[in-house]
Amino acid sequence: MKEYRTISKIAGPLIFVEKTEPVGYSELVNIVLSDGTIKRGQVLDTSDEIVVVQVFETTTGIGKDSGVRFAGETIKMPVSKNMLGRILSGSGKPKDGGPEIVPEKRLDIIGAAINPYARALPEDFIQTGISTIDGTNTIVRGQKLPIFSGSGLPHNQIALQIARQSKVPGSTEEFAVVFAAMGITKEEENVFMQDFERTGALERAVVFLNLADDPAVERIITPRLALTTAEYLAFELDMHVLVILTDMTNYCEALRQIGAAREEVPGRRGYPGYMYTDLACIYERAGIIKGKKGSVTQISILTMPGDDITHPIPDLSGYITEGQIVVNRELHRKGIYPPINVLPSLSRLMNLGIGEGHTREDHKKVSDQLYAAYAEGNDLRGLVAIVGKDALSERDRMFLEFADLFEDRFVRQGADEDRSIEGTLDLSWDLLAHLPEEQLVRIDRDLIHKYHPNHRRKAEE
């Protein structure tokens, strides 16, 4: 392989190489330092005059004397069944002292898009044991759903609780976990690793770790390595894979850094104009394919800068993913775990996975009613602050009380409390029973007669 020593410019994570033979767009590049270390990169722009390479590690040590080798192919990832139980770096190198991965296959890390015609509709209800998810934002196998959080909030605990408790009722297959960390702290790493070890989840997991002090640009490939692995496990080895990506905010920062180094015209708040497409190429790598047994379910975590849901990172993510779980600072301050605010949360695939044959016939309407009642009660809190409780009508007061009750009993639960879906729905009815029956306008009469505690009691008598 030819080695060039024609680096003309180094700027941030980019190097510019001159006078090369034709180099392919997107090709893998190896940069050889004078001490023999090899760094990896990828071609971002190629022409007969200059080739722009994005380096995935720090450019520390790279100089005009460094050698540049073009691999003649795009970045490939070695995959194998033996990856389960392994801990790899953010660029896929063993980090657990174990041997190199002996590849069964080498796959392109830029996964091709699944043909929409080849997709099967996700509809298998995943029970996470968390009421605010199962009851009101139900997720299904093959869904992509992020957790929108803020710094210092317990999103990691929630993600771990989901990973621990998730199961498809009636199915014995366990999830394999692919965990990709991008720029998380050592402390956060410990939280995850200890939990994986404690529960034995590590045996069924592949871990990619890019920590806060690892090179930021490496974060560009970490999720792609993870998803390539997940797709291999799911679509070639028939496994149900749960992918956890954390923290997507760090990924986006790396993207912004590269854009700035390329002197691109920035989009909103300095992030590249193509960030939507770039994120889509990550998030869309989830789903089910007709005729294949496995599935890829994606839970990504992102911290909203300044708790602002309109910030480009959560905003563009929300436009791509199939809903979002929003973790809320106020609930956290009230001491409620998990502090999930259901109002801005959403699961778009919920309707596919609930109802008769999936969960229970009353699920949809009960969920709608909980939302409507909680939203109304929550609004009234603002009013009470101004006019006082006394100015409220009887009806308003009941909704106000409902909101408190909802947070205290439905939202709040233990970090190891694994509620069944029936439990969550029955609890919902108990709470709704605190409102006058005629206020339950979202629920059909038949369902009220069948499930409302008052009627059930009557039926039992």
Add this chain to the structure above:
Amino acid sequence: MEIKKGKATKRKKGILKRISGPVVTAVNMDAHMYDVVKVGDEELMGEVIKIDGDDTIIQVYEDTSGIKPGEPVENTGLSLAVELGPGLLTSIYDGIQRPLETLVEKMGDFIERGVTAPCLNREKKWEFKPMVKKGDTVHPGTIIGEVQETNIVHRIMVPPNTPGGEIREIKSGMFTVEETVCVLKDATEITMMQRWPVRLPRPVTAKLNPDIPLITGQRILDGLFPIAKGGTAAIPGPFGSGKTVTQQALAKWSDAEIVIYIGCGERGNEMTEVLTEFPELEDPKTGKPLMERTVLIANTSNMPVAAREASVYTGITIAEYFRDMGYDVSLLADSTSRWAEAMREISSRLEEMPGEEGYPAYLAARLSEFYERAGRVETLNGTNGSVTVIGAVSPPGGDFSEPVTQNTLRIVKVFWALDSKLSQRRHFPAINWLNSYSLYIDVLSTWYDEHVSTEWNEIRTWAMEILQKEDELLEIVQLVGSDALPEEEQVTIEVARMIREIFLQQNAFDPVDTYCSMTKQYDMLKAIRGFADLAYAAQKAGVPPSQIMTVKSKNELPQIKFIKDYEPELDRIMKDLDEEFNRLRTV
């Protein structure tokens, strides 16, 4: 996309000089703007978008990884075109009309590049029934025959760019789309398939007034903010507010004869959902599977951006083609923001001078050219057809002041503003009744008089007034609490709530409520009006509002939504209401 050989002049091959994502530069090339070219050894499809000195700049519709400087570029000399003919209906295509079903057969579950497949099936034979005879004179657009494609009759027309003339021979029987079915005196051969360049509107004889509503079965749309057949509408809203669900509801239930649904830069699963659901659903008008009138274009967010840019043109050209047969066509584009972003991405790679928020300066022009292709028209063959265009808009951060929303609002006549405050409390469709508008209300009023009721327009205005009034009253309530309002206004608040909860809220996932006929809409609104009349009268007669709120049968009204044959139940409730109020007033 197949490109017709022969007709085009062979042009000089170029050589690739630079590759930067979806945009590549070739030199030494003989090219015109919007020529379709084949890029590199793998012959990836691309289109010329800029010519600068010796440089020809090309957007490539497929992934360019691995393509090197020095590889050849071949010019086909043709424009980007779609194939039009039997076989379109029920199909799903990508942004440049590659048939996704065939691609799965050819290259598996993932979309690889460099694979082409004819857009229309070449082997399948269709039964062609001639509608003209030897010796007749035909013109551009003349319907020469029919094919029963699905339950829809596909009318075969003389292509608009064929001069026409006297028929020398016309056939009848089973043919493929490439076989000649008609020969003119000047030896022109006509097949059932024609091609049309996507960036060029198909010609019409005249534009007509859009004075017939597109009935959508969605109460807030038909009832408060109607759209006309041939009209334009925008649905802007933040993520998760209901753009896609609304678009899908329109695709399902609107009384168009043909539906073109474009998934432009959105989710793969949403297209799969349409593909799975539509064959199972029945058109409420014809009772036939909805899929039979539908063409899908799916260029999801992770598919190449250049093809995303093309997808809206592919869609609208297919829509115009069916319009030319005399059909009412609905085109749903989800989301036009992703299309605009594709323009922005390409434009920035071209290093063009960016306009507002990085969008190219021609954004407004492209948007209006696109919406201008909507309309109710008299076609070249004298029939009337229409293309209704409904575009979703995805404003960053849900802020409507951004360029795509603003430029769209300057063009479209109907604005359905989605509101995350409503969607968060699961008030669906989350269309804000105070910000939305329709500029068709006046032109459509005659139609409602004739087809729904002479009272419709009045009752609609009444409902709007109550909602406006409620908004004002709620501001006061925020300051002093609801009990401090005058009694009459407490009744207004209750009536407004009923309009919102009973009439405006509609559950797209309930088998009955998902579609509501005009008659039922009218009956529901009339029932609420009936309650209002009784309530105001009672209040005037001295019944306190707190008593009025306890009227039991009003709580049964919402159930009407979920009942298919609702009339007897509604009659009963109205009778009970009457009795209850009578009792109140005598107490």
